[in-house]
Amino acid sequence: MNWIDHESYMEIYPPKEFNFKECLIFLDRSNLEVLHQIKEGSVYKLIKVKESLILCKIGFINNVIKVEFPIGPPSIHFRKKAAEYIWEWYDLDQDLGAFYQVANQDKVLKNLAHKYYGLRIMCIPDLFEALVWAIMGQQINLTFAYTLKKRFVEQFGESLTFEGDTFWLFPSFEKIALINVDDLRKLQFTSRKAEYIIDIAKAMINGELTKELLLQKKDDQQIQWSLMRIRGIGPWTADYVMMKCLHYTSSFPVADVGLHNALRNLLDLERKPTIEEIEKYAADWEGWQAYATYYLWRSLYDKNI
DNA sequence: ATCCAGGAACTGT
DNA sequence: ACAGTTCATGGA
Numbered sequence: 001m002n003w004i005d006h007e008s009y010m011e012i013y014p015p016k017e018f019n020f021k022e023c024l025i026f027l028d029r030s031n032l033e034v035l036h037q038i039k040e041g042s043v044y045k046l047i048k049v050k051e052s053l054i055l056c057k058i059g060f061i062n063n064v065i066k067v068e069f070p071i072g073p074p075s076i077h078f079r080k081k082a083a084e085y086i087w088e089w090y091d092l093d094q095d096l097g098a099f100y101q102v103a104n105q106d107k108v109l110k111n112l113a114h115k116y117y118g119l120r121i122m123c124i125p126d127l128f129e130a131l132v133w134a135i136m137g138q139q140i141n142l143t144f145a146y147t148l149k150k151r152f153v154e155q156f157g158e159s160l161t162f163e164g165d166t167f168w169l170f171p172s173f174e175k176i177a178l179i180n181v182d183d184l185r186k187l188q189f190t191s192r193k194a195e196y197i198i199d200i201a202k203a204m205i206n207g208e209l210t211k212e213l214l215l216q217k218k219d220d221q222q223i224q225w226s227l228m229r230i231r232g233i234g235p236w237t238a239d240y241v242m243m244k245c246l247h248y249t250s251s252f253p254v255a256d257v258g259l260h261n262a263l264r265n266l267l268d269l270e271r272k273p274t275i276e277e278i279e280k281y282a283a284d285w286e287g288w289q290a291y292a293t294y295y296l297w298r299s300l301y302d303k304n305i
Numbered sequence: 306a307t308c309c310a311g312g313a314a315c316t317g318t
Numbered sequence: 319a320c321a322g323t324t325c326a327t328g329g330a
Contacts, residue, residue: 138312144328145311190326192314234313258311297311 001087008073010083012065017096019118020060022298026122029301032146034153034168045089046160046167049074049081053160055167056082065090071162091120094249099288103295108266108281112295121294123244127211128204129170130245134237135196136189142258151187176201196232203230211245220248243290252289254278262296 002013014020021041028038037044042059057068067086073079087093096118103113124130136152137145156171156179176198184194203209209230217223220242227238235255242251253259260272263281267273273281285292 134311135313137310139310139325140312140327141310141329143310143330147328188327192325196313232313236312240311253311256311257309261311 001084001092003083003087005076005079005083007076009069010067010079012067012083012086012092014063014065014090014092015094015096017100017118018063018090018092018120019116020065022116022119023090023122025301026119026298030142030146032143032150034150035170037165037167044070044165044167045086046169047082047085048158048169049078052078053158053169054078054082055160055162056086058086071160085125088125088247089123091123091247093247094120094291096120096291099249099291102285102288103292106284106292108263109285109292109295112266112299116295116298119295119298121244121290123247125245126170127209127214127241127245128173128176128201130241131200131233131237132170132176132197134240134244135193135200135232138193138237148187148189152184152189155183155187173201173204177205193232196230199231214246220250223248224251239290243293249290250287252282252285253293254282256293258297258300259293262299266296266299 004011004013024038024041024043027033027036027043035045042057045056045058047054047056052074054074055069055071057070059066059068065086067082074082100113100117103109124133132152133149136148140148153168153170156175158169160167179198181191181194181198184197185191189197200209214223214226217226223242223246224235224238227233227241228235233241236253239251239253240256242248243253254275259278263269263278264272282289282292
């Protein structure tokens with residue numbers, strides 16, 4: 001992490017290939033999003049370190065990420081944790097130059113890489129949040145997924161209100177481990193998704209399932225296998241979590257409907273491509289399938305193509 | 306109305 | 319192993 005602490009604010013120095021505005025477009029894709037707010041080019045994000053709530057205002061000036069603390073700066077230890085969170089959130093450890101080398105040789109990715117240069121995967125550093133969000137979104141449209149997330153967060157999450165705006169934290173697994181299926185059925189979760197989510201919360205309470213344990217596995221196959229042993233997690237969810245939480249750039253949610261639609265639009269296909277066809281397009285994406293997928297998702301937000 | 310949605314488990318063969 | 323069915327509801 002490359003940063004400088006100034007006590008009342010922080011500066012984070014991103015790698016060369018970074019476009020804050022492009023990341024904002026992704027963050028701003030749903031007006032039902034409750035885990036951050038965007039105002040005048042800055043992102044407001046509430047995070048929790050130990051028992052402290054830290055409100056961050058994240059802006060971008062002169063190619064530097066500037067982080068301010070509207071409710072006052074926390075101590076240096078917590079500031080560093082906040083900086084680390086933001087570094088991970090924006091996926092700033094990745095060498096996108098390597099991705100662009102791959103993309104520039106590829107028919108499908110070449111234009112996207114140019115058009116969205118500097119876009120990074122907006123990650124979900126918290127494992128529980130990543131898993132729950134993925135499970136919530138299975139087999140429903142994205143708008144409804146956001147509706148479910150909003151209900152879930154506003155029912156079970158902590159919040160902080162500052163100058164009339166309320167900022168929310170994703171619910172903790174400690175809290176969700178104690179609720180029951182009916183609590184989630186009331187929010188229109190299916191019984192199965194409710195079971196999956198509560199079971200995962202319990203597994204995390206027990207310490208059987210942690211981000212650290214997953215990252216200790218010897219390779220990505222082992223991680224994927226560990227995830228897929230959990231009820232409610234299939235190939236798509238495992239890949240999604242590896243991409244958005246564990247920073248595996250080679251993870252590839254190949255069954256993703258958004259990916260299919262993006263390819264159909266981009267290549268002007270009559271129908272959605274089959275898995276086999278997608279694997280042909282992806283033959284040269286080795287190592288960067290997650291970024292390829294993400295850039296294709298991004299293309300779905302340009303209606304005018 | 307009708308089809309499909311950022312899938313996965315379950316059931317039957 | 320593999321295909322078909324069910325979950326459950328909202329969006330377009």
